[in-house]
Amino acid sequence: MRSMNKSGLLIRLAVVMVFSSLAVGFISSQLFYRLTYLGEVDKSKKQISELYKTVSATASIAAYLSDHELAKEVVVGLATNGVVQGAIMEFGDEVVSTDMEGKENIIQFDLHSPFEQGRIVGHLSMIPDPAYIQLRAKEIGLDNAKALIAQASAATLIAIIIIYLMITQPMIYISKSLHKTTPGTSKRLIIPEFHQNSELGDLVVDINNLLSNTQQQLAAEQTLRDDLELLEKRFRMIFESSQSPIILMEPRGSILLYNHAFTKLLDKINTDIKKNFGALLGELFKEPETLLKNVRLAFANDEISTGEYQIVSSLDEKPIWVHVVASSIISEDMKEYYQLTLHDISKRKKELDKLNIRANYDQMTQLLNRHAGEKNIQKLIYEKQEFVVILMDLNGFKEINDKYGHDCGDEILINVANILKYSVRHDDFSCRWGGDEFVIILTGVDKEAIRIIVKKMLLKINEPYFLSAHKQEVSVGASIGAAFHPKDSTEMLGLVQMADKAMYHTKQSRASGKALDLTFADEVDD
Amino acid sequence: MARLKITLLVILLQLLAIDGLAAEQDLVVVVNINNPTSKMSKSQVIDLFMGRYIAFPNGEKATPIDLIDEQDIKIFFYQNLVGMSLARVNAYWSRVKFTGRVKPSVKVPSETELIQHMNSSPLSIGYMERRNLTKHLKVVYALNE
Numbered sequence: 001m002r003s004m005n006k007s008g009l010l011i012r013l014a015v016v017m018v019f020s021s022l023a024v025g026f027i028s029s030q031l032f033y034r035l036t037y038l039g040e041v042d043k044s045k046k047q048i049s050e051l052y053k054t055v056s057a058t059a060s061i062a063a064y065l066s067d068h069e070l071a072k073e074v075v076v077g078l079a080t081n082g083v084v085q086g087a088i089m090e091f092g093d094e095v096v097s098t099d100m101e102g103k104e105n106i107i108q109f110d111l112h113s114p115f116e117q118g119r120i121v122g123h124l125s126m127i128p129d130p131a132y133i134q135l136r137a138k139e140i141g142l143d144n145a146k147a148l149i150a151q152a153s154a155a156t157l158i159a160i161i162i163i164y165l166m167i168t169q170p171m172i173y174i175s176k177s178l179h180k181t182t183p184g185t186s187k188r189l190i191i192p193e194f195h196q197n198s199e200l201g202d203l204v205v206d207i208n209n210l211l212s213n214t215q216q217q218l219a220a221e222q223t224l225r226d227d228l229e230l231l232e233k234r235f236r237m238i239f240e241s242s243q244s245p246i247i248l249m250e251p252r253g254s255i256l257l258y259n260h261a262f263t264k265l266l267d268k269i270n271t272d273i274k275k276n277f278g279a280l281l282g283e284l285f286k287e288p289e290t291l292l293k294n295v296r297l298a299f300a301n302d303e304i305s306t307g308e309y310q311i312v313s314s315l316d317e318k319p320i321w322v323h324v325v326a327s328s329i330i331s332e333d334m335k336e337y338y339q340l341t342l343h344d345i346s347k348r349k350k351e352l353d354k355l356n357i358r359a360n361y362d363q364m365t366q367l368l369n370r371h372a373g374e375k376n377i378q379k380l381i382y383e384k385q386e387f388v389v390i391l392m393d394l395n396g397f398k399e400i401n402d403k404y405g406h407d408c409g410d411e412i413l414i415n416v417a418n419i420l421k422y423s424v425r426h427d428d429f430s431c432r433w434g435g436d437e438f439v440i441i442l443t444g445v446d447k448e449a450i451r452i453i454v455k456k457m458l459l460k461i462n463e464p465y466f467l468s469a470h471k472q473e474v475s476v477g478a479s480i481g482a483a484f485h486p487k488d489s490t491e492m493l494g495l496v497q498m499a500d501k502a503m504y505h506t507k508q509s510r511a512s513g514k515a516l517d518l519t520f521a522d523e524v525d526d
Numbered sequence: 527m528a529r530l531k532i533t534l535l536v537i538l539l540q541l542l543a544i545d546g547l548a549a550e551q552d553l554v555v556v557v558n559i560n561n562p563t564s565k566m567s568k569s570q571v572i573d574l575f576m577g578r579y580i581a582f583p584n585g586e587k588a589t590p591i592d593l594i595d596e597q598d599i600k601i602f603f604y605q606n607l608v609g610m611s612l613a614r615v616n617a618y619w620s621r622v623k624f625t626g627r628v629k630p631s632v633k634v635p636s637e638t639e640l641i642q643h644m645n646s647s648p649l650s651i652g653y654m655e656r657r658n659l660t661k662h663l664k665v666v667y668a669l670n671e
Binding site for chain 2: 058061064065066067113114115116119
């Protein structure tokens with residue numbers, strides 16, 4: 001039981017009270033004993049004086065007559081008295097005494113002549129018995145001590161009972177109630193009976209105030225915690241459900257936080273998650289240097305860095321492009337973190353590429369269109385490259401088109417376009433200039449090489465073509481003109497016009513029966 | 527004749543003395559004329575009569591002579607010497623005698639016999655009225671001095 005606790009208030013109090021009452025009892029008994037002893041010594045002196053008075057007549061006679069026997073009788077008689085340890089009579093030269101142990105505190109009386117007052121005939125001395133006095137003092141002292149102990153015990157018992165009823169019991173009650181009370185609940189302590197205005201009552205009131213405050217505080221904290229949890233949940237939702245990978249990292253590349261989208265991205269490129277993919281996830285990008293350069297530049301200007309970068313991936317046919325948003329965050333403890341958000345733009349990139357193709361290529365022949373061809377020529381001029389512009393016009397196409405229809409004409413054009421595609425090197429290009437006109441650009445070739453190439457091309461173009469729709473073989477020819485940059489012209493328009501002139505010259509030659517395949521611009525006379 | 531006259535005078539004086547006993551008696555302590563002691567103090571007289579000493583100051587053994595019964599002269603003597611009634615003196619003696627150590631004085635029936643005894647005993651000491659002094663005796667202490 002809690003109330004019987006060894007260090008409980010009541011036990012402690014009882015121990016202290018018992019010990020202090022014992023100590024006080026002990027000290028006061030000692031004091032009493034001392035006083036009693038001194039009193040007893042006084043008393044014994046008085047008793048001895050009385051004794052003297054009683055025996056003085058006989059003692060005087062004995063001394064007067066030097067009567068040894070009588071003196072002996074007197075001293076022996078005195079010694080039988082408890083208070084006297086020993087007695088001595090001196091008269092003349094004689095000394096009569098009883099056996100004795102010491103001669104301390106000796107009390108001497110004069111013995112007068114029985115017949116003449118004032119004539120001293122001897123002395124009677126008595127020695128008080130210290131043991132007897134002590135014994136008596138002890139007896140009295142013991143009685144006193146007993147009385148004191150009884151009194152102290154009674155007082156202690158009463159005090160303990162009162163303290164138990166008045167203080168300890170209510171305190172234990174308060175303590176137990178408090179023990180059973182959980183802070184934050186609406187439960188309060190009850191003020192013990194008769195303590196409405198006591199310090200214990202005040203204590204209970206204070207405890208209850210404290211409990212109320214705690215309850216309010218806990219409630220407020222709970223609300224705050226709930227809000228925070230909700231907020232955190234939402235943040236987590238945003239973060240986790242984001243389709244774009246979000247990564248929080250240290251400037252040196254250690255990843256602190258990443259979302260599900262990031263792992264999905266890594267899955268897509270068959271890479272296992274690592275703690276560090278290098279600064280700004282450099283290992284994941286095809287051109288990390290560009291990314292690093294751009295990001296550092298932006299951060300140096302306190303700006304957010306945005307840019308489009310390609311992710312390294314084994315499947316080259318499906319390139320992954322991401323729009324990277326990188327920002328630098330300085331935390332409250334002055335640490336720098338980088339936040340990276342990667343938006344997948346692969347699809348858009350693909351569509352853009354498609355758009356690009358549509359804009360630059362001839363839908364039907366899949367050759368570059370005139371617009372793209374002109375742009376490429378401009379670019380080569382800008383780069384001051386040496387190249388040749390070869391202009392080709394089909395012969396006999398119009399007739400086939402008119403005779404068999406547009407579909408058949410288109411078939412012929414696609415066939416020629418395919419021949420052109422496979423006849424030029426990778427770095428060169430060909431394009432559909434319009435109608436049945438084509439332009440081929442070759443770099444780093446001389447006239448002889450051109451002649452060989454053109455001859456090969458024409459061989460294939462001249463081959464009869466089977467029109468499956470009409471089960472009919474048809475064939476077309478081509479007239480070709482070529483102009484060199486920068487020898488013939490340094491301008492696109494000039495080059496094309498000169499090539500066109502040369503081509504016209506070729507076409508004319510057919511009419512004159514010479515039947516040229518190819519004419520160079522510098523061979524044409526104005 | 528002279529002897530008769532003296533005797534008559536003594537009788538007269540005795541009469542007077544008896545008559546003045548209540549008032550004043552001229553008692554003296556006497557010893558034989560041959561006793562070397564010529565003068566004693568009151569204490570010395572007390573000591574001899576009350577049994578403390580049994581010798582004169584010079585060391586000669588002394589024999590105190592007292593009267594029997596309660597005679598006026600005896601009453602007067604003790605009253606004046608130790609300030610006690612005869613009853614108390616007797617009580618004293620009875621107590622002292624009990625121990626058997628002290629020898630009480632020799633008792634004679636009358637002053638006359640005391641004088642007769644004293645006349646022939648050089649080591650005796652006694653008391654009497656001054657007027658009864660003989661030539662064989664001498665005063666060593668006077669009670670009314």
